[in-house]
Amino acid sequence: MLHNRFFRSILAAWLLLIAPATWADTVLVAVAANFTKPMTEIAEAFEKSTGHSAKLSFGSSGKFVSQIENGAPFEVFMAADAENAIKLQNAGLAVADTRFTYALGKLVLWSATPGLVDEQGQILSKDGFKHLALADPKLAPYGAAALEVLKHMGLFEKLQPLFVLGENISQTHQFVSTGNAELGFLALSQVIADGKIGSGSGWIVPDDRHAPIRQDAILLSKGVENPAAPALLQFLKAPQAQTIIRKYGYNLPNQP
Numbered sequence: 001m002l003h004n005r006f007f008r009s010i011l012a013a014w015l016l017l018i019a020p021a022t023w024a025d026t027v028l029v030a031v032a033a034n035f036t037k038p039m040t041e042i043a044e045a046f047e048k049s050t051g052h053s054a055k056l057s058f059g060s061s062g063k064f065v066s067q068i069e070n071g072a073p074f075e076v077f078m079a080a081d082a083e084n085a086i087k088l089q090n091a092g093l094a095v096a097d098t099r100f101t102y103a104l105g106k107l108v109l110w111s112a113t114p115g116l117v118d119e120q121g122q123i124l125s126k127d128g129f130k131h132l133a134l135a136d137p138k139l140a141p142y143g144a145a146a147l148e149v150l151k152h153m154g155l156f157e158k159l160q161p162l163f164v165l166g167e168n169i170s171q172t173h174q175f176v177s178t179g180n181a182e183l184g185f186l187a188l189s190q191v192i193a194d195g196k197i198g199s200g201s202g203w204i205v206p207d208d209r210h211a212p213i214r215q216d217a218i219l220l221s222k223g224v225e226n227p228a229a230p231a232l233l234q235f236l237k238a239p240q241a242q243t244i245i246r247k248y249g250y251n252l253p254n255q256p
Contacts, residue, residue, distance in 0.1 A: 024051040025228035028073055030064040031056050032080035032215065033168040034105060034142055034187035038248040039078065045244070046235045052228035060168035062139035068093055068220065075223025076232055078102065078215070080169075081141035085216040098219035102236045104251040105213030106188035107145050110202040112177050121203040123183065124155055133164045133175040133184025141213055142169050146185035148210035188249035214253075 031039045036058045043054040057064075057074070061084040068074055068088060077094065079085045082101065088094040109124070111117045116128065123129065135143035143165070150156040164181045166172030169190070176184040188204060191197050197204075217236060223229030235241055242252055 024053065025226055026053045026055055027075050027223060027226055027228035027232050028055050029057065029076045029078060029232065030068065030072070030074040031058050031078045032061050032064075033058045033140075033170040034080055034189055035078060035103070035215070036170060037189055038103075038244050038250070041244050042236070042241050045240055046232060049238075049240065050228075050231055050235065052231055054228070054232055058168075058170065060135070060139040061141060062136075063168075073222055075220050075226055075229040076217065077220055078217045079141075080105065080213065080215055081144075082214045082216045083141075085218045088220065089218060093221050095219045095221065095224065098230070098233060099216050100218075100233075100237070101214045101253045102217045103215045103245050104253065105142065105145075105215055106207075106249050106251070107142060107149065107205040107210065107213065108186055108188045108191060108197070108202045109183060109205060110176060110186050110191050110197070110200055111183040112179060112200040113182065114199075114201050117183055117201040117203050119203055121153075121205070123203075124150070124153065124159065129182035130162060131164050131175075131181035131183075132159055132162045133166060133172045133181035135169045135172045135185075136165045136167060140166075140168055140172075142185065142187055143172075145205075145210040145213055149185070149205055152209050192249040215250075 043056055047053045061079040065084050065087055085099055089096050109117055109121050117123050134146040137143040137147050164175055166175055169187050172184055173186050173190045175181040217233055219229055
């Protein structure tokens, strides 16, 4: 009798140990480059909370669309806008009723040099720089938003010859942080620390200077049979994930 009880105890303990591994899945996620920092943190919390893991790839939304159209195995797409997610939805490569806005992006004009960028962005009207970095507007929504800002300010034609285009917002940040461009338009999430711009100097662009940067997530067709894919989308709506999103300077839909 004691032997049987001991055996059952060992078996129960063993089942508890293997259960997470048995039921856990990995989801392949294409993530807009601006969301690198928060998504890395969210993925860690997601695994601790659910047992599922997320394999993240970061890049420009436009390039991800091309890759997915050509058969890339991604199961969840987290775009830097709504349009690219809708494009995949309309092409039958994503599940329509799963699309939602997970974050509202913030644009910042930033320089690694302290004091170079003033809090009103007036540096753009002056001659204190030779290179202005922005993400390629054809591929990256933050680059498109930067063009809107410059046109709103009447500076597009004057500054266009100074453009240094990054393939995505991460490469754009690299241009500015290394000094290859004196300043550039980035995602606030790339330079924020403890609720403010952590180093260098910057101007947080007012939201009324460009169309809202609505960042949409959607379940891709290849993720329908993977339980980890809808689980990740659901986790993005949870308070734990939304706290992380706000920490990096994003707003949330229907919240100030």
